[in-house]
Amino acid sequence: MKFSNRTIGLTAGGVFLGMLGLAFMAEPLYKSFCQITGFGGTTRIATRAPDTILDQEITMRFDANVADTALIFRPLQREQTVKIGQHGLAFYEVENPTDKPIRVIASYNVTPHFAGPYFYKLECFCFEERVIAPFESKKLPIVYFVSPDMIEDHVASQLETITLSYTFFDSSTYKGPLNQEARGAANSASPG
Numbered sequence: 001m002k003f004s005n006r007t008i009g010l011t012a013g014g015v016f017l018g019m020l021g022l023a024f025m026a027e028p029l030y031k032s033f034c035q036i037t038g039f040g041g042t043t044r045i046a047t048r049a050p051d052t053i054l055d056q057e058i059t060m061r062f063d064a065n066v067a068d069t070a071l072i073f074r075p076l077q078r079e080q081t082v083k084i085g086q087h088g089l090a091f092y093e094v095e096n097p098t099d100k101p102i103r104v105i106a107s108y109n110v111t112p113h114f115a116g117p118y119f120y121k122l123e124c125f126c127f128e129e130r131v132i133a134p135f136e137s138k139k140l141p142i143v144y145f146v147s148p149d150m151i152e153d154h155v156a157s158q159l160e161t162i163t164l165s166y167t168f169f170d171s172s173t174y175k176g177p178l179n180q181e182a183r184g185a186a187n188s189a190s191p192g
Helices: 005-037 113-118 148-152 177-189
Strands: 057-067 072-075 079-083 088-095 102-111 119-124 130-132 137-146 161-170
Touching: 057 072, 057 088, 057 137, 079 088, 088 130, 088 161, 102 113, 113 119, 113 148, 137 161
Parallel strands: 057 161
Antiparallel strands: 057 079, 072 088, 088 137, 102 130, 102 161, 119 137
């Protein structure tokens, strides 16, 4: 069976365009996949705590890191024991030791990674970009729970400890709402 040059060219072009489209969609699709499934330690967001609190306890450990920024960032407690299904309240503290405002956003995950689908946040400082003023110190809360559904998972039900880790990144190139507002204000203030 012989194919014409046109058929081969159209097929190759279609494959190329399809692969190019997948390349552009890979990051948003992967991010959505992780948020939905908890894959790679990605945590979930909840609007309310579960109705059931189990007698089984789990120890939460808290970790704090910074990248590309002069901030001082630390958990105010290293660990906390909560019952599965019970909401926990933990605090982190961030300090700007410089004389300039620092714009940051936090990335986060839990380990072991298979705990991700069962770890939920009700409130978190990590949901939005923040500006830490010069010499400012802030306490940042997180309200969380570990879902009772975890006991149905034969691997995750054996967990005794989950580590929640945050990393603050310089977000001066971030295209989120806070920077969009700042750019809009700067553009409206510039002479036209």
